[in-house]
Amino acid sequence: TAAEKGGYEWFMTKEIEEQPKAVADTLLGRLDQDGHLQLDEMRLTDDELREIDKIIVIACGTASYAGLVAKYAIEHWTRIPCEVELASEFRYRDPIIDRSTLVVAISQSGETMDTLMAIRYARQQRARVLSICNTNGSTIPRESDAVIYTHAGPEVAVASTKGFLSQVVACYLLGLYLAQAKGVKYGDEISSIIDELHQVPAGIQRMIDEGDQVRKLAAELVDRRSFLFLGRHVGFPVALEGALKLKELAYVHAEGFAAGELKHGPIALVEKGLPMFVVVPPRARDQLQEKILSNIQEVRARGAYTIVLVEDGDDSVVPFADVVIRLPKVPTLLQPLVATVPLQIFACELAELLGHDVDQPRNLAKSVTVE
Numbered sequence: 001t002a003a004e005k006g007g008y009e010w011f012m013t014k015e016i017e018e019q020p021k022a023v024a025d026t027l028l029g030r031l032d033q034d035g036h037l038q039l040d041e042m043r044l045t046d047d048e049l050r051e052i053d054k055i056i057v058i059a060c061g062t063a064s065y066a067g068l069v070a071k072y073a074i075e076h077w078t079r080i081p082c083e084v085e086l087a088s089e090f091r092y093r094d095p096i097i098d099r100s101t102l103v104v105a106i107s108q109s110g111e112t113m114d115t116l117m118a119i120r121y122a123r124q125q126r127a128r129v130l131s132i133c134n135t136n137g138s139t140i141p142r143e144s145d146a147v148i149y150t151h152a153g154p155e156v157a158v159a160s161t162k163g164f165l166s167q168v169v170a171c172y173l174l175g176l177y178l179a180q181a182k183g184v185k186y187g188d189e190i191s192s193i194i195d196e197l198h199q200v201p202a203g204i205q206r207m208i209d210e211g212d213q214v215r216k217l218a219a220e221l222v223d224r225r226s227f228l229f230l231g232r233h234v235g236f237p238v239a240l241e242g243a244l245k246l247k248e249l250a251y252v253h254a255e256g257f258a259a260g261e262l263k264h265g266p267i268a269l270v271e272k273g274l275p276m277f278v279v280v281p282p283r284a285r286d287q288l289q290e291k292i293l294s295n296i297q298e299v300r301a302r303g304a305y306t307i308v309l310v311e312d313g314d315d316s317v318v319p320f321a322d323v324v325i326r327l328p329k330v331p332t333l334l335q336p337l338v339a340t341v342p343l344q345i346f347a348c349e350l351a352e353l354l355g356h357d358v359d360q361p362r363n364l365a366k367s368v369t370v371e
């Protein structure tokens with residue numbers, strides 16, 4: 001109803017704007033300044049967590065992209081090998097799991113059948129299951145050994161927005177928690193990450209406040225039928241998420257690629273005027289930055305219309321960008337939390353301009369309760 005939308009035309013716009021709060025609430029009360037974490041719903045003891053020698057993240061759709069971000073953070077902080085797999089593939093391939101495997105199931109609704117069947121399978125194989133979920137008391141957390149709830153509040157729009165950002169935050173919390181349980185020495189990096197996490201809601205707010213730039217861009221590109229998204233490292237899942245939002249909402253062809261894969265195939269798609277979003281890693285990642293810069297040049301030379309998401313103060317890409325979208329400076333691992341926001345706004349606006357139902361895209365359901 002209109003009242004539930006609180007004056008917004010769509011739940012999705014409301015939920016995009018609730019993201020600073022969703023992220024802050026997911027952090028709330030869980031992290032102290034010394035980097036010590038408290039997770040109430042963690043029913044696995046530190047001893048049990050120390051036995052974990054492999055992590056498999058399973059999820060579907062947008063939640064699986066949160067899982068891809070998690071892999072970078074968890075392996076980096078904990079040195080525990082972490083794989084990410086689509087829930088629908090996981091249990092049909094005879095995966096190697098046992099008591100020392102931690103299966104992490106990510107689901108906003110907690111009712112996604114593919115994910116539920118995957119955790120049931122994992123528990124039959126004696127793996128421990130931790131879920132990251134936004135819906136209290138839903139089936140997936142009820143059937144898990146431990147839960148980290150994301151505190152995003154109810155997500156109504158079919159396209160996940162605040163659900164995704166809060167899942168990413170919960171994955172960071174899990175990574176930091178495991179590092180703590182394992183006794184990985186909390187170096188400067190980890191304490192600065194915790195400080196930076198608390199700054200992120202303000203960065204997300206800024207991306208929302210600057211949304212008009214991408215809304216205008218959507219108006220300019222409203223007749224395009226194909227969009228590509230490029231990223232590296234944690235920018236790769238951001239690219240996948242940007243493309244999925246556009247497919248779901250605007251019903252146009254959109255694909256996300258790891259930038260390094262460009263020359264292994266996708267560059268053949270590039271033709272004059274093709275809009276190409278590129279997520280540039282922070283400058284701290286010099287090597288990656290250099291490489292993505294040459295990717296941008298390659299596609300631009302072939303006529304692509306380049307829309308470059310890049311942190312404040314980094315002007316290296318400006319000569320090759322048709323449009324520059326500025327991101328606040330954050331550590332590389334946290335960049336998805338700010339970089340995803342303009343892509344959500346773009347997809348939402350394009351769908352609206354095309355006259356589509358933003359909250360209820362055709363053929364989709366909010367939670368997919370069939371396999």
Ligand code: AGP
Binds near residue numbers: 062063161368
């Ligand atoms: C996201 O925009 C999608 N509608 C979809 O991919 C969704 O993320 C997926 O179905 C998983 O849902 P869940 O998080 O509720 O398990």
